[in-house]
Amino acid sequence: xxxxxxxxxxxxxxxxxxxxxxxxxxxxxxxxxxxxxxxxxxxxxxxxxxxxxxxxxxxxxxxxxxxxxxxxxxxxxxxxxxxxxxxxxxxxxxxxxxxxxxxxxxxxxxxxxxxxxxxxxxxxxxxxxxxxxxxxxxxxxxxxxxxxxxxxxxxxxxxxxxxxxxxxxxxxxxxxxxxxxxxxxxxxxxxx
Numbered sequence: 596x597x598x599x600x601x602x603x604x605x606x607x608x609x610x611x612x613x614x615x616x617x618x619x620x621x622x623x624x625x626x627x628x629x630x631x632x633x634x635x636x637x638x639x640x641x642x643x644x645x646x647x648x649x650x651x652x653x654x655x656x657x658x659x660x661x662x663x664x665x666x667x668x669x670x671x672x673x674x675x676x677x678x679x680x681x682x683x684x685x686x687x688x689x690x691x692x693x694x695x696x697x698x699x700x701x702x703x704x705x706x707x708x709x710x711x712x713x714x715x716x717x718x719x720x721x722x723x724x725x726x727x728x729x730x731x732x733x734x735x736x737x738x739x740x741x742x743x744x745x746x747x748x749x750x751x752x753x754x755x756x757x758x759x760x761x762x763x764x765x766x767x768x769x770x771x772x773x774x775x776x777x778x779x780x781x782x783x784x785x786x787x
Contacts, residue, residue: 700784701744704752706730709737711756718752718779720745725755747785753777 656664704716714730720743721727730739751771754762763770767780 698785699744699746701742702782702784703740703742704728704730704754705738705740706754706756706762707736707738708756711737711739713757714739715755716741716743716752717755718782719750720752725758730754745782745784748783750782750784751779752782753779 706714708714711732714732715725716728716730717723717725728741728743730741732739752764754764756762761777763778764780767782770778770780772778
């Protein structure tokens with residue numbers, strides 16, 4: 596127990612000694628305080644932003660993080676290219692049928708798809724048969740067209756491009772989803 600008392604006395608004696616400080620410390624602290632902005636005086640926000648942008652930074656990525664960054668950039672590029680890609684233009688037009696009954700109308704379906712290899716119109720009027728109503732391509736302009744005689748009524752339809760891409764008519768008055776979740780255009784002929 597005597598050993599512990601001796602240690603405690605030495606620690607207490609060391610703690611009682613005055614702390615020696617650098618005599619110039621007060622001048623150094625006061626000079627740094629003088630460089631701080633004055634409270635109540637605001638520095639414009641753009642200066643903080645500019646100063647923040649000028650500071651060098653180190654960015655560290657793990658290989659997995661780098662791969663995720665590259666994948667994210669690729670996704671942004673792909674989505675962006677789809678948003679700015681030229682859209683196909685389609686519009687059905689009604690023309691008078693020569694020699695047809697007064698109730699029937701001849702409807703022309705038109706789709707502008709310059710890069711397409713094949714286009715067909717499918718709908719209620721042809722039992723959604725993909726080979727029943729192919730559109731014919733005009734020379735040089737990428738316009739596809741077909742005329743279909745239709746009786747008065749309400750018809751759902753869509754375009755099938757290259758046998759795989761389902762497109763609703765962007766110029767149709769309305770569109771509805773079918774039982775498969777695909778958007779179809781609606782065409783109403785007469786008072787139906």
